[in-house]
Amino acid sequence: MGIKERRDIEKAEMKKKIKGAAIELIEQEGYEKLSIRKIAAKIEYSPTTIYLYYKDKAEIISDMSYDLYHKVESNAAAIINGNAALSIDQRIRSLLNVFVMSLCSEPEMAKAIMYSGTNAIFANESRNDKPSNSGIDMLDNFFADGIAQRVLKPNIANTSWMIISALLGFVMCAIENQLYKLEDFDRLVSDFIEILMGGIRL
Incomplete structure (x- = not known):
């Protein structure tokens, strides 16, 4: 392993430590009381060492959001690429399921991001006065396909x-x-998604 690879690994490990500490502190004291010093x-x-990696606490949250959003997006891409034979409403149901399960697989991180109030998981831009990001755009495209196929309203x-x-x-x-710890959490998720699907299907 070369020097650059070793430094990259060390940097990733340090960022992971910093984000882990931030998550714990947000859970204990809230985002407003979070500080680089703490x-x-x-x-x-x-604190000087932390500033080598992040300029402020907002950047730490932004990095966490990127990690979580990337996980959701990767899992969604796997659903899209691996289930081309499914009907459009089945694919949408699978996407909604993977969204919930991906976030619930990182509960502490998801909670910390939500508590920060940065809105980073939900959308990082706005278009026509509506929240937007690549995930929302992707789902909108699926909705458009479902409408064209006369499957969705x-x-x-x-x-x-x-x-x-x-x-x-x-x-x-x-x-x-902590519902995600229940044995029948999969069923709860399926039931909730079915309620949502009932509102958009013809």
Whole structure:
């Protein structure tokens, strides 16, 4: 292993420590009381060292959001690429399921991001006064296909951000109440998604 590879691994490990400490502190004290100094004390480094990796606490949350969003997006891509034979409503159901399960697989990180109030998981841009990101756009495209195939209601065009909002509410409830630990959590998720699907199917 070369020097660059070793440094990259060390940098990734340090960032992981910093994010882990930030998650713990947000859970204990809330995002408003989070500080670089407290993170440094938690992992027993100087604040100066933390600043080598992040300029402020908002950047730490942004990095966490990227990690989690990338996980959701990767899992969604696997669903899309691996289930081409499924009907459009089955594919949408699978996408909604993977969204919930991906976030619930990292409960502490999801909660920390939500508590930060940065809105980073939900959307990182706005278009026509509506939240937007590549995931929302992808779901909107699926909705458009479903409308064209006369499987989905025509009035749901460009409303996937509403579905994402509902999913995030469900995820936060599941995380706050530790429902994701229940043996029948898969069934709860399926039931919730079926309720959502009932609102968009013809």
